[in-house]
Amino acid sequence: MGWTGKIGWLLVIGLLLVALWAPHLAPHDIQQQDLAARLQPPSRTHPMGRDEFGRDVLSRLLYGARVSLRVGLLVVAICASVGTIIGALAGYYGGWTDRLISGFLFNTFLAFPGILLALAMIAFLGPSVNHLILALSIIGWVSYARLIRGQVLKVKELEFVQAARAMGASDARIVFRHILPNVVQPLIVQATLGVAGAVLAEASLSFLGLGVQEPMPSWGKMLDSGRAYLTTAPHLVIFPGLAIAVTVLAFNLAGDGLNEWLNPQRPRPPS
Amino acid sequence: MNGLTEMLVRRLLLVIPVVWAVVTLVFLLMHLVPGDPVLAFLGETATPEQVAEMRHRFGLDRPLLEQYAAYWKQVLRGDLGVTFVDRRPVAEKILARYPATLQLAVAALLVAVLIAIPLGVTAARHHGGIRDAVASVVALLGIALPNFALGPLLILLFSVKFGLLPPSGFGDPVHLVLPALTLGAALAAILTRLVRTSVLEELHQDYVKTARAKGLDERTVIYRHVLRNGLIPVITIVGLQFGVLLGGAIITERIFNWPGIGTLTIEAIAARDYPLVQGCLLVIALTYILVNTATDLLYRVLDPRIKVE
Numbered sequence: 001m002g003w004t005g006k007i008g009w010l011l012v013i014g015l016l017l018v019a020l021w022a023p024h025l026a027p028h029d030i031q032q033q034d035l036a037a038r039l040q041p042p043s044r045t046h047p048m049g050r051d052e053f054g055r056d057v058l059s060r061l062l063y064g065a066r067v068s069l070r071v072g073l074l075v076v077a078i079c080a081s082v083g084t085i086i087g088a089l090a091g092y093y094g095g096w097t098d099r100l101i102s103g104f105l106f107n108t109f110l111a112f113p114g115i116l117l118a119l120a121m122i123a124f125l126g127p128s129v130n131h132l133i134l135a136l137s138i139i140g141w142v143s144y145a146r147l148i149r150g151q152v153l154k155v156k157e158l159e160f161v162q163a164a165r166a167m168g169a170s171d172a173r174i175v176f177r178h179i180l181p182n183v184v185q186p187l188i189v190q191a192t193l194g195v196a197g198a199v200l201a202e203a204s205l206s207f208l209g210l211g212v213q214e215p216m217p218s219w220g221k222m223l224d225s226g227r228a229y230l231t232t233a234p235h236l237v238i239f240p241g242l243a244i245a246v247t248v249l250a251f252n253l254a255g256d257g258l259n260e261w262l263n264p265q266r267p268r269p270p271s
Numbered sequence: 272m273n274g275l276t277e278m279l280v281r282r283l284l285l286v287i288p289v290v291w292a293v294v295t296l297v298f299l300l301m302h303l304v305p306g307d308p309v310l311a312f313l314g315e316t317a318t319p320e321q322v323a324e325m326r327h328r329f330g331l332d333r334p335l336l337e338q339y340a341a342y343w344k345q346v347l348r349g350d351l352g353v354t355f356v357d358r359r360p361v362a363e364k365i366l367a368r369y370p371a372t373l374q375l376a377v378a379a380l381l382v383a384v385l386i387a388i389p390l391g392v393t394a395a396r397h398h399g400g401i402r403d404a405v406a407s408v409v410a411l412l413g414i415a416l417p418n419f420a421l422g423p424l425l426i427l428l429f430s431v432k433f434g435l436l437p438p439s440g441f442g443d444p445v446h447l448v449l450p451a452l453t454l455g456a457a458l459a460a461i462l463t464r465l466v467r468t469s470v471l472e473e474l475h476q477d478y479v480k481t482a483r484a485k486g487l488d489e490r491t492v493i494y495r496h497v498l499r500n501g502l503i504p505v506i507t508i509v510g511l512q513f514g515v516l517l518g519g520a521i522i523t524e525r526i527f528n529w530p531g532i533g534t535l536t537i538e539a540i541a542a543r544d545y546p547l548v549q550g551c552l553l554v555i556a557l558t559y560i561l562v563n564t565a566t567d568l569l570y571r572v573l574d575p576r577i578k579v580e
Contacts, residue, residue, distance in 0.1 A: 223420060244417060
């Protein structure tokens with residue numbers, strides 16, 4: 001793996017540890033307000049300053065990592081599972097199953113800008129973390145399904161699959177025991193890159209007020225409320241912005257590095 | 272019918288089920304509201320009579336299939352109903368805001384192309400060198416920095432610190448600079464990578480060797496020969512990404528108080544004006560389908576080897 005990929009994985013591991021240990025790492029209570037010290041710039045006791053309610057920005061940022069990564073990982077897990085099953089069905093059975101799935105379902109879901117469909121669903125369902133995860137999963141599974149369909153189409157023609165079929169193996173056994181283990185590598189790469197996309201989507205929707213709700217801290221929400229104090233307290237925008245950028249960059253580098261390492265010849269899968 | 276016309280007609284026919292699905296989805300969204308959309312709009316203090324009157328006025332008391340048929344009839348006439356808030360036609364409100372969004376999206380597209388082509392070509396020509404590395408870092412930053420982080424940072428730099436550009440406003444071309452840069456940055460990054468890869472691939476083709484052997488200077492080889500072929504995949508991505516820009520415009524418009532359809536959507540969501548939200552979503556989605564289809568058709572005309580699957 002190249003050095004950029006290694007940096008990416010180091011950052012990813014670092015972020016996961018921060019998210020896991022946020023309660024121990026956070027120097028202050030994330031809810032504790034001090035209106036007399038509102039918008040205070042970074043200082044020795046509050047290295048990233050305080051927000052509009054006098055709450056510690058660093059502590060909220062650390063807890064924000066928990067929210068972002070939880071949503072990102074959960075969405076990717078759901079999308080990859082659902083996408084794998086639907087993609088495998090389309091690729092393995094072909095015929096009308098494939099026409100319905102890849103011809104109609106894929107095109108319909110790709111006809112909406114993803115973020116718009118998620119926004120629409122949350123607008124009507126009401127904002128909450130669970131609705132956010134549901135909406136992002138509904139828009140996210142298609143890219144995994146397309147990837148798996150393409151891979152299954154290739155692998156199912158290989159000799160070892162033909163041999164398994166000749167020996168009388170059931171469809172389920174052929175798919176789960178023989179085909180899917182051979183298409184797992186690109187899936188892992190796509191999932192790593194997918195976490196970046198999901199983190200970004202969560203932050204975007206929270207920024208629009210449609211994702212994580214107060215008092216739970218979210219980087220997107222922090223950025224949105226910080227915008228009102230851009231001239232007096234720019235740290236309220238800079239730190240959450242950096243946190244999002246570093247996370248997205250980390251998962252992108254990690255995914256690219258992994259792809260390069262596993263398949264030196266294969267181009268990056270479409271994100 | 273000749274081959275090309277038949278292909279174009281077949282491609283257009285593929286759009287019909289997608290449009291049907293989008294209209295149906297937008298219609299069904301209203302029924303996703305937990306409880307009752309009218310009650311959600313009017314609030315807990317509304318009397319049962321008020322709720323019943325409004326439900327009747329908006330046809331929400333009719334059977335679902337009847338509502339669905341009525342919705343289709345409306346949409347086909349170009350009528351998107353009236354808003355909950357002031358009972359004005361939804362289409363009228365959207366039409367008033369639509370040009371601002373298109374203006375922003377087109378400007379962002381221009382910004383992206385103007386950054387990406389020279390940057391991508393430079394990176395490919397100096398493959399493996401320092402200029403290639405710089406272009407890669409710039410592209411990576413463009414992808415990693417989302418527009419809702421980039422926008423405020425640009426305002427901080429160009430409006431607050433240097434006082435060069437206005438942080439918000441509409442009407443003057445100068446107001447367009449920061450929003451277009453914010454919205455176009457991610458696309459610029461994607462296109463830079465694509466132009467780089469595409470030009471790199473073309474540089475190894477035989478016709479490039481021929482052009483060089485003829486004694487053409489490098490600039491002519493790149494801009495007259497290589498770019499002409501290398502830009503075909505770029506055109507497709509530009510077209511497909513135009514729709515993504517429309518989605519991203521919602522956030523950019525909010526940052527810069529840009530009076531487009533994105534701001535209208537967010538205002539409508541905040542006011543729980545569901546017919547207006549439905550109208551905005553439908554118009555954005557249909558624009559997206561239109562642009563994608565047009566790009567696809569253009570691509571097929573440019574490169575006849577591509578077949579309708």
